Structures are given as structure tokens and as C-alpha cells.
Amino acid sequence: MTPTTLNQKPINDANRLGLDYRAEAERFAYTGPIIDIHTHIGTPDSARLYSEIAELFGVVKTVSMTKLENIDAVTEAMSTEDRLGADRIEFIAVPNYEAAHEPGTFTTDWLYRMEKFREKGCRIVKFWAAPRGRDLHDEAFHMDSPTRKESIQLAYDLGYRIFMTHVGDPDTWFATKYTDARKYGTKADQFKPLEDLLDEYHDVTWIGAHMGGSPEDLDFVQGMLDRHPNYVLDTSAAKWQARELSKHPDRFRAFCERNPGRVLFGTDIVANDKNLDFDLYASRYWTLRTLIETNYDGQSPIVDPDLSMVDPSLDEKSTADLRGAGIRGEALASVYLGAADKVLG
Numbered sequence: 001m002t003p004t005t006l007n008q009k010p011i012n013d014a015n016r017l018g019l020d021y022r023a024e025a026e027r028f029a030y031t032g033p034i035i036d037i038h039t040h041i042g043t044p045d046s047a048r049l050y051s052e053i054a055e056l057f058g059v060v061k062t063v064s065m066t067k068l069e070n071i072d073a074v075t076e077a078m079s080t081e082d083r084l085g086a087d088r089i090e091f092i093a094v095p096n097y098e099a100a101h102e103p104g105t106f107t108t109d110w111l112y113r114m115e116k117f118r119e120k121g122c123r124i125v126k127f128w129a130a131p132r133g134r135d136l137h138d139e140a141f142h143m144d145s146p147t148r149k150e151s152i153q154l155a156y157d158l159g160y161r162i163f164m165t166h167v168g169d170p171d172t173w174f175a176t177k178y179t180d181a182r183k184y185g186t187k188a189d190q191f192k193p194l195e196d197l198l199d200e201y202h203d204v205t206w207i208g209a210h211m212g213g214s215p216e217d218l219d220f221v222q223g224m225l226d227r228h229p230n231y232v233l234d235t236s237a238a239k240w241q242a243r244e245l246s247k248h249p250d251r252f253r254a255f256c257e258r259n260p261g262r263v264l265f266g267t268d269i270v271a272n273d274k275n276l277d278f279d280l281y282a283s284r285y286w287t288l289r290t291l292i293e294t295n296y297d298g299q300s301p302i303v304d305p306d307l308s309m310v311d312p313s314l315d316e317k318s319t320a321d322l323r324g325a326g327i328r329g330e331a332l333a334s335v336y337l338g339a340a341d342k343v344l345g
């Protein structure tokens with residue numbers, strides 16, 4: 001699918017092609033409902049802008065990591081004339097990252113928040129374990145640390161049965177930011193503790209964010225799915241997925257066809273009062289939908305700083321090649337709706 005609105009709008013880092021995202025949103029072949037399982041909708045104002053864009057791209061429900069104190073106001077802001085906010089958004093329990101440097105944020109306060117989120121009806125909890133978490137707290141972000149194990153057990157005891165996790169990070173980061181392997185471990189090191197937890201909490205559905213942290217190596221991810229029937233993935237992080245899955249779109253399509261119900265659509269849109277920007281949010285939907293369901297072969301509209309980080313000879317405004325996987329039919333409906341429906345029940 002070739003965009004029909006190239007160079008019709010001002011160029012910015014979320015729109016290097018000058019697309020009219022509103023017009024392009026109408027042109028996708030899939031017109032059914034979509035669930036976005038992975039967003040960060042921070043505030044009422046950003047929720048209102050987000051909600052308008054989500055609707056343009058067919059998203060009927062979003063699952064968001066939102067600060068505990070904001071979930072009532074964000075729920076209300078998500079209401080439309082015909083639908084209540086509570087039908088359109090559901091929350092994932094998260095620590096208070098705004099207080100990242102205060103003692104207790106990732107230990108005692110986090111345990112307290114998990115309980116409060118649960119009281120508000122929250123069913124999903126996120127255990128973020130990116131290597132860079134170790135810069136925030138030496139111990140809490142290791143998947144196998146005593147602090148982490150205590151929080152996972154509490155989540156289980158509180159009745160959470162959907163755990164989202166972020167294990168790993170892009171290969172580009174292990175090649176640049178994470179060269180201190182003593183501190184961060186290798187990429188392969190990240191997954192062993194996760195595998196143990198997948199076995200230990202086998203009656204919990206675990207969602208591995210960002211294609212299980214490994215869109216670069218879908219054979220590895222397939223092994224994880226095969227070994228752990230309680231493990232599913234989300235497609236979130238538009239720049240990362242566009243850059244890596246576009247290197248093997250046929251492999252990505254075959255992967256989704258082989259694993260119905262196990263790949264959930266997600267974007268990782270971060271919406272807050274500092275980034276109220278139509279193109280920013282819309283670019284994530286346009287890029288991921290183009291990657292998943294079309295046969296587009298061209299540039300991604302989003303500036304990807306990892307390209308010049310890995311190869312400093314490249315322009316800082318470089319964008320990745322974007323090549324659509326052309327997923328269709330039941331496999332597509334599963335990614336967009338069926339898989340999330342099954343997980344959410």
C-alpha cells in the first residue's frame with residue numbers, strides 16, 4: 001500500500017514523509033476492531049487526544065500503564081458520547097516512575113501500589129526488567145532478585161493472573177549502551193530468570209512486551225513460545241519493531257500464522273502533557289499497522305536514533321526501511337483482536 005498523502009503535511013520527527021495520518025488511517029484494508037494491549041496514557045488531556053487518534057485507527061480498547069493517582073481522571077477522559085471510559089481503557093499496575101529516585105519506589109511503595117491498583121479492579125501487573133533499570137535500582141530490576149520475587153509473589157497472592165514483562169532490549173543497545181556486561185549482562189543472560197518464572201507461575205499468562213524483547217531473532221522467540229504455553233507477546237515499540245521486523249517480513253508473517261492467539265497488537269504509545277502531538281501518537285499506529293498488514297516497501301516515517309547510534313556516519317534524522325508483512329485473514333484478526341480478547345477474557 002503506497003500512501004496517497006506523501007509530503008502533504010509539515011515534516012517532523014514522527015512524520016518524515018509528510019503524511020496526512022488522518023487520511024491514511026482510512027485506507028487500511030482491515031476495518032475490524034483492534035485492542036492495543038500496551039500503552040502509557042498519562043493524563044486526562046493526553047487521553048483525550050490519544051482517544052481521538054485511537055478511534056481513527058480502529059482501536060476500540062486500550063490497556064495502559066498509568067500512574068495510580070491518575071487512573072480515575074484518565075478513565076473519565078476516555079469517555080465518549082456513546083461509550084464510557086471504563087469500556088475503552090483498562091490499566092496495568094506499575095510503580096511510580098515519577099519518584100524513581102526516592103527510596104521505596106521500587107520496593108515498599110511498589111508493593112503498596114500493587115494492592116491499591118488491585119482494589120481499583122486492575123487485573124494486569126507489569127514487571128519491567130530492562131537492563132537500564134539497574135541504573136535506577138541495583139537489585140529490584142533483576143528478574144530473579146529477592147525484591148522482584150517478593151513483588152511477583154504478592155501480585156500472585158493478590159489475584160493478578162496476567163503479568164506483563166519487559167525482558168531484554170534492542171540488539172542495537174547491547175552493542176552500544178550496554179557494553180558493560182558485568183553490570184547489564186548479555187542479551188541472552190536476560191531470559192534465563194524469565195524462563196524459570198514462566199515455569200514457576202505456570203497458571204499466569206505472561207505477556208512478553210516488544211515481541212518478547214527479541215524481534216531480531218524470531219527463532220529464539222519461537223523456542224520461548226514452544227517451551228512455555230503460558231507465554232504470549234506484544235508487538236509494541238514501533239521504531240524497534242519497524243526496524244527489525246522489516247528485515248524479515250516473511251518470517252514475521254509466518255511466525256504470526258504459526259502462533260495464533262499468542263501475538264497481541266500493542267504500540268507502546270507514551271502520551272502525556274509534555275508530548276501532546278497528533279503526529280506522534282498517530283505515527284505509531286500508522287507504522288505498526290503498515291508493518292503488520294500491508295505490503296508497503298519504503299521508509300518508516302519515524303526518525304530512529306538507533307540507526308545513527310550504531311553507525312555514526314548516518315544522519316541523525318535517519319529512518320528505518322519499513323517493509324510490510326502483509327498478514328491477512330484469521331492470523332491478522334488474531335493479532336489485532338482475538339489474542340487480546342482471549343487473554344483479557
Ligand SMILES: [Zn+2]
Nearest residue numbers: 038039040268
Ligand atoms: Zn511500554
